[in-house]
Amino acid sequence: MKLEDLRIKIDNLDNQILDLLNDRMEVVKQVGELKRSTNSIIYRPEREKSIIDRLDTQNNGLLTNAAIEAIFLEIFAVSRNLELPERIAFLGPEGSFTHQAAESRFGAMSDYIPLNTIKSVFESVETERARFGVVPIENNQEGSVHETIDLLGIRDVKIVAEIPLFIHFAFGSKEDSLSKIKKVYSKDIAFRQCRNFIEEFLPKDVTLVEVASTSKAAKLALENENSAAICSHIATKLYDLPVLFENIEDSKSNRTRFLIISRNIVNQKGTNDKTSILLKTSDNPGALANFLKEFQLAGINLTKLESRPARDGETFKYWFLIDFDGHYKDKNVQQIFNAHQENIRFLGSYVKLC
Secondary structure: OOHHHHHHHHHHHHHHHHHHHHHHHHHHHHHHHHHHHOOOOOOOHHHHHHHHHHHHHHOOOOOOHHHHHHHHHHHHHHHHHHHOOOEEEEEOOOOOHHHHHHHHHHOOOOEEEEEOOHHHHHHHHHOOOOOEEEEEEEEOOOEEOHHHHHHHOOOOOEEEEEEEEEOOOEEEOOOOOHHHOOEEEEOHHHHHHOHHHHHHHOOOOOEEEEOOOHHHHHHHHHHOOOEEEEEOHHHHHHOOOOEEEOOOOOOOOOEEEEEEEEOOOOOOOOOOEEEEEEEOOOOOOOHHHHHHHHHHHOOOOEEEEEEEEOOOOOOOOEEEEEEEEOOOOOHHHHHHHHHOHHHEEEEEEEEOOO
């Protein structure tokens, strides 16, 4: 078959895809009208996950499961915006990894608000200036984000989803040769996590300049001659900065977990859920151990346990952030909740992705 014939075939397939997508949006529009009439929640991560899982099992073509997920997450985002336009607050600036995490779930068409602090993201969601907020909770290289944990304990929000994101750094510059680069801009943590690349590839006399964010680094690299930036891929796209090297981080397993928060939204049960709570125990000997023992006896798997100061005026009192497998509506979970109502702050049940 000739090249022109193949291109015509692709064009015809694209036309069919467009027609099918428009058919899908017509149904989505009807779903949105029904949800609004019953005051139902638009964002249902558990429903989206079940669709992707079903498509994965049916897939017998050239598309990888990761490709299917990427395509349909964007379709879901467009669909939700058709049902009800969404405003998403995230820890900025634009081009940050939190921005990248937000776009991975809410797509490119949502209304994004970059904010300077995690606290302002929580406040925007709590006051409903934003429908959802995206904040980092932990990185497997640097540890937990304590501010996020502390704010979960005092703000009237719920966790509705988690986003695992592999952290890949790009090396961007207008220069076409490493020998021309005299300055490299980036955030301190990025320099630490790309140390091997810096030592092996860059000229010995290059100056490393720390800036407030990796997106700021990309902007500076675009504006200044003989310079480069270590930044996120989304930052290079935002500023049209040419990429010389991809994935320059030392650890290929570098991953950050982000949370999507919203005002008093609790997800329906799915097939693979996770629940987060904050626990405040008594001063009795073995109180924490006894509480954790109840999870073992109930057959519930704990996935995270971390202590944080209670910050309520009491000296050396602690909250414990606990993540475990299961949904808060599960019978065995409800038994534990009912026995410890005064000491548990429920943070959310959501689809388990990491």
